[in-house]
Amino acid sequence: MGFEEAARDVAGRYRSRPAHYYVRSKLKIDPVSRALHVLAEREPFGSVVDVACGRGQVGLLLRASNLATSLIGFDWDAGKVANANDAAGGLDDVRFEQGDVREVVVPAADTVLLIDILHYLTREEQDDLLMRCARAARKRVIVRDVDPDQGASSMLTHGWEWVTTTLGYNRGARVSPRSFAEITALLEGEDLHVSREPCSAKAMSNVLLVARRV
Ligand SMILES: C[S@@+](CC[C@H](N)C(=O)[O-])C[C@H]1O[C@@H](n2cnc3c(N)ncnc32)[C@H](O)[C@@H]1O
Numbered sequence: 001m002g003f004e005e006a007a008r009d010v011a012g013r014y015r016s017r018p019a020h021y022y023v024r025s026k027l028k029i030d031p032v033s034r035a036l037h038v039l040a041e042r043e044p045f046g047s048v049v050d051v052a053c054g055r056g057q058v059g060l061l062l063r064a065s066n067l068a069t070s071l072i073g074f075d076w077d078a079g080k081v082a083n084a085n086d087a088a089g090g091l092d093d094v095r096f097e098q099g100d101v102r103e104v105v106v107p108a109a110d111t112v113l114l115i116d117i118l119h120y121l122t123r124e125e126q127d128d129l130l131m132r133c134a135r136a137a138r139k140r141v142i143v144r145d146v147d148p149d150q151g152a153s154s155m156l157t158h159g160w161e162w163v164t165t166t167l168g169y170n171r172g173a174r175v176s177p178r179s180f181a182e183i184t185a186l187l188e189g190e191d192l193h194v195s196r197e198p199c200s201a202k203a204m205s206n207v208l209l210v211a212r213r214v
Helices: 003-012 017-029 032-042 057-064 078-087 123-136 151-166 180-188
Strands: 046-051 068-075 094-098 109-115 137-146 192-198 206-213
Touching: 003 017, 003 032, 003 057, 017 057, 017 078, 032 057, 032 137, 032 206, 046 057, 046 123, 057 068, 057 078, 057 094, 057 109, 068 078, 068 109, 078 094, 109 123, 123 137, 123 180, 137 180, 137 192, 180 192, 180 206
Parallel strands: 046 068, 046 109, 068 094, 109 137
Antiparallel strands: 137 206, 192 206
């Protein structure tokens, strides 16, 4: 299934109106889902773990397109997890669970996704989570996050995250974006080969990092 068709299918799965409109616009505006779809068409993701999956639309897009063979997602927001499980109806080998990323055992999988979660954690928590994900990933770890080293657009992205967290739209303890050079060094230390590319809506400063097992 191509990206556009998969995005329509996935948005149509959310029966709660707010979740449906959120997912529909998120899949349209944020380039990360399309970027992952393109990447998985080149190198299918196999079994996928989506860490801090939110409403689950990224993993569901991959699973509905048969670019992931199975999907486990977790997030500490019970409402989002309920939306995700509801939307997963009819898809095999998909489950979403409530859990705190600072404590859960990351299950072994071919691909581990960390999309827009690291900056909610302290440096120590980020290091710990990255290590656990690197060790759980048989083939790749994929990180998308704010790049703090891009001047004005970093400040804009950082500010937007602060607004969504403060308003309670995203439950997160803090906003502390981490240098991608440091994330790269940590993952390379776990025998992963890292590449990075920009992955942002206009004027923002997000980066997509792919760390592959060598
Ligand atoms: C910006 S959203 C990204 C959600 C999803 N990855 C996506 O791409 O749509 C960040 C998510 O992290 C979750 N989160 C923040 N801190 C968490 C923690 N300690 N444990 C589990 N989930 C957490 C929030 O509930 C929220 O769903």
